[in-house]
Amino acid sequence: MPLGESERWEKTYSKFCGLETDFSDDVPSLLSFNIDNGRFDFVVAPLINPSYRPSLVDERDSDSHVLPFAGSDLVVSPLKWRLRVIGKISSWIDLDSEDETLRMNSETALKQEIAWAKHLSLRACLLPTPKGTSCANYARCVNQILQGKLEMEVIFLLSFTRTSLHQSLIFLLRSHSAMKLWLRIPLRKSNSEYPIDSWEIWNSLRLLCDHDSKLSVALDVGSTLPLPSKNSRGRWLGESVKAAIISTDCFVPIDGLPYLQKSHQDLIGSFFHGHAYLGAKGLTRSDSFITFIIISGIPLDDLQTDFGAQKHPHKPYLDYLSNLFEKMEPLSEQERIDFRHRDCLCTPLQPLRDNLEAHSYEMIERDSVKYTQYQRAIAKALVDMVSDEKASELTIVLMVVGAGRGPLVRASLQAAEETGRKLKVYAVEKNPNAVVTLHDLVKTRGWEGTVTVISRDMRFWNAPEKADILVSELLGSFGDNELSPECLDGAQRLLKPNGISIPFSYTSFLQPITSSKLYSDVKSRNNLSYFATAYSVKLHSVARLAPCEPVFTFTHPDLSRKPNNQCYKKLLFNVPSNTGSALVHGFAGYFEAILYDNVHISNEPTTETPNMNGWFPIFFPLMKPLEVHPKSTIEAHFWRCSDSTKVWYEWSVSLPTFSPIHNTNGSSYWIGL
Template sequence: MNIGASLPPEEPATIFYIGHHETDQRHVSNEVLSQAEDLGYDFVTTSITTPTFHTAVVSLIQDYQDLLQRACSTQVPSPGPLVPPLTPQDSTLTPEDSDTSRIAIASEWIDLGSTDPVVAYVSRQVFNLEVAYAAFCGVSNVIVHGPAEGGDVVQYARAIQEALGLGPYLQLHVLMPMHGELETEYPDGRHLSEFADAVPEETLEDESEDQGEYDVWETWNTIRTLCSYSQKLSIALEVQRQLPSLDLQTRWYSEPVRLLVFPRTTFLRNAKGYPVLSKPHQQLLSQFARLRFAPWMLLSDVGTLTTTTSESARSSPEPTPAEASDKPKEKPKDPVSHLRYLRHLQQTQPSRPPIERFGQGYQDYLQSPLQPLTDNLESVTYEVFEKDPVKYEWYERAIAAALRDLKDTVQDTIPIVVAVVGAGRGPLVTRALQASQSTGITIDCWAVEKNPNAYVLLQRRNATDPLWNNSVHVEKSDMRHWPGPVLKHGLGKVDILVSELLGSFADNELSPECLDGVQNHLSDHGVSIPQSYTAHLTPIASPRLHSDLLSRGGGQEKWDIPYVVLLHQLDYLSLLPPTPSSSETRTPNVQQAWSFAHPIPHHHLSHAHLRAGGGAGAPGWVGGDGSNEHNARSCTLRFTCQKRGVCHGLAGYFETVLYAGAKAEGEKVELSTNPVTMEGKSKDMISWFPICFPLKTPVYVPEGGELVVSMWRQTDDRSVWYEWVVEVWHTVGGKKRKLGMSEMGTSRKNACLM
């Protein structure tokens, strides 16, 4: 359990940052910018260079080609045509305080990925000149059009990588459609691709045969990979009228989208003639708005700022998606109707689920897991756990069910002995006492806690809490060294052993080792709550987490830590087949890695004690004498990936059976963080975030490929750690072939100390 946030008293308001883009607007003056702000826009786009510069570059290429023809040479002379530095006539952009409200647009007529070396060379010069000058003027955000269809994506990516170093605060946003081609309109002008040599028809035919829904994403994946997942590079994603499949929408959701571009053609018209978005578009927008760093929104060619007055806009009624009338649809006179509609959506965003409100600001924030055995937790950490609206209620249900089942078994030894081991600030003690009251079954309650600071609070609660009423036996001890409950006849046994030692991957906070150490105090009929728990895995695509780790200092060690993280901006690479009743539901393929159950068979503990004394044969495989090897685990899991993608790591979850009655009709109380089963077992539980096992080198998996995950829980009797590796297999021509694999991850240097 590792959470760094507390549930806010109320959900924060949704904020939309909305900008205006006009393809015919070459330069945005301060007057136009002020007018846009009066209308309610947060930013506007502006060109970096003027048509004069475009004309000069076109003339430069024409002169160069004429030179080649006169020389009767097919070879490109060196050096190629050089674009001269910018002049005042080439750009009206100047350093302004208001440049923070401007997003610059690199010239759309360049072709950075051209297969013609001259065009590519000139385009790169133009791009570098524009980006460098924009950065000099204080414009930190620059939009650049993605590579043209049929262009050299690797060459394009190299040009982007080069430009990223032109300004320390520069952010480049690659304009790309979700699929297919852009709908964004461009001003008339001569594109440099017109000067390129013709592409062989055979090449065009080969490319057209291989068109797929994920081709645009594939292009982006190449660009960001060659740019080393730079945090200065993101996507300006055009949302088209025809949305792609839900799978592809989710893939884009996992990517670093900084701008959502809405062309005029994306909007529908309601019965009153006002622009609205379809329900699927609204859902897509709401999903992106829930991100920790929600993308800005850019309205493209929905109106002309230079002919809009704020007074006419204010006098127009505010439309809503529900508005309808018998009047024929016609374009409304309100020139900012698209903006007003998005502001309406801003005010009507659906509520976030409890786990997101609880973790507000901590989505995709990597944290090292707790080590409660070696560290004494602070009171505020305990307090965060105690805010969970589900976990402790479920624990009380489990204790009450166990009390009812044990009542007949131990009727001669009532009160029933209940020991809460690792009591913390005492929430489970309170729940045990409440379960005793609700069932009418008397208990003898013991609270065992090693943290000396929490021990002070436990004693105070025992003296001042009316429910406790000095009836709880508070013990300062590591549970593994606790001598057991002292009853009237001496040392006794525990009937119900209650603990909350589970971590994000079930066993990663050493619950098995801790409960092994206290099990000798459990009676023959004794019950452990929880009774069992299982660890679960699934491969994920999470460029954000990978980029975060790349940007951190340090070497290999940062890749060998299983991080606790509220996973949010991700894509599940392997899905379960959809059911006929829910064909659009994307259910991740989450598989069980291993399990633990308590109490364990006595002969396992006896054998462990023998090995600890060196009297049971060979030592452990990974060091020590092997006394804890009964808690080692391993698994090999296979995941079929329906769509091509990149695996950046493994998401880990757990499920636990707190208590299952001995009778067939007995109550079964379970908790789960597994996204497949959490809704049915413990909806709205917030105590645990998932765990993530990162891959230093992401692995690409083709459509229909198989990811084979191998993982080990290792121990040397003094610590516990994990090791993991991912392989990619694909069936080609009826034969299964290995395409690649990740490096071995190991958390041994960051092991959980026993």
């Protein structure tokens, strides 16, 4: 039973849980037994006889020689090859052996197997774990494969009939670029037997192959207990893990059925997120979110054996995993909406320079939690300003600066009603399109006499009177990045000497993260300037390597601050030592704001306002990922710079190594004044 099976789902595409098998010459039977009978979605099967070694082939026979592949391309349909078989590359291959014959054999065999897999248009091949601690030559061969030299060789290497050659060419053209390589990497604690952290092996291959997006990890959970520390496991969240291999040794038998311990359940659960998405209705098909699950190893001896001849010995494991999947909590409505944005790079809004469009307002206004917080803050401020006794005589002048289509006007009026205070509201908005809506609201909601709409930029409006309270929502994902400081500095002359600004203050935060996905996506844009740009991202496949540190704080009103709002912050992050080594692809940014008194809003993970969804985090990439080793400190520098027309950030790191300064003079990314 495929995980995440659903009625609306075409079975041919639902390939989630597979089984690692031995070499079989009879591929049709192999597929029939494991897929039709065992209900697995795919097999991970060796493509060539494991006893084959290129050097044992007599070269004099080479004219008529046929490699001992499993079957020919014609034994099952092309679609079956593609969807039901992951090629398992021979595990004897050792590309960094000191033995030159073995090394040469390994290179020839690897390339022959890959060429065959490409000929079959397989979706992926599982590469064996590098044997030693050194893997430069392995990386070189993999890198040559990834960069596609083998395409033409396929044709020379194999002998086809004219028809199948033609067919295979078409197939190649259609799909060769899609073949992925999954590198089998054990998830294990380093100890005396394995002195090398297995993450280091992955990292060295990945760096030597320059983050090629077609190279991923197949994380082999194996049987070693206990699992590595949570921090150590957490590193893999930011890596491109396309498959998880679970050995039957990980299971414990209870009443003749296999079960997983809690720690393993949690681990497997974390690989299901993509399946949950595919299970959801009406969403596009895509493999890219999936972590494939692969069961490996021989079944337990003492499993129930009351299944008939038809029953597959690994079926109980599949059943257990399906069951685990079924028990997962379904995605919330908001999670479903945000799903398609997971780890997608978006350019942050520029609401000051650009006039927002209706759908952006709609997105913003949908965040009801935020407006509830504003209403609470305004209510508190009103009560603090006007005692109960004076409630009926005093009228508070409140200006909503940047009123948009009125959500804060509504929150203000509701706060007044709730507290029984009298209010006079000015709704100041620079976008003439939103002003149309505001006028309409005043008419339809009966706000005449209470709300005055002002069609001006808050920085240049000459108000007829001063305000007691200035309310605004100008914050970006990173606090000041939508120029709230510049706007409110321009508007603070509208406030009475003891007037209140809501928000009162806001602070930005940063933390170093691993995110292969984001790094590859930026890199694939093929221009270094994309590394000097900040992005708004719904972070998901991310390892957060150290707690957040505060960056810039702005308080309002503030008459003493320098007019240009330039700031500089040096940040130090300590990666917990039980994390092991890790790779920093950039920094995730957040904000926390004090609206008034104890009323906060935040998207910073540790202080996050529950269910507030108005802001994705911001992501500042690094051109060159930063390797950090246990106990090393990360020293980063962030600058907020400005001139007469724009504001921008520059950033760099200086520990453990130096990066170039990113976005000099705002050449790639800036926010217009």
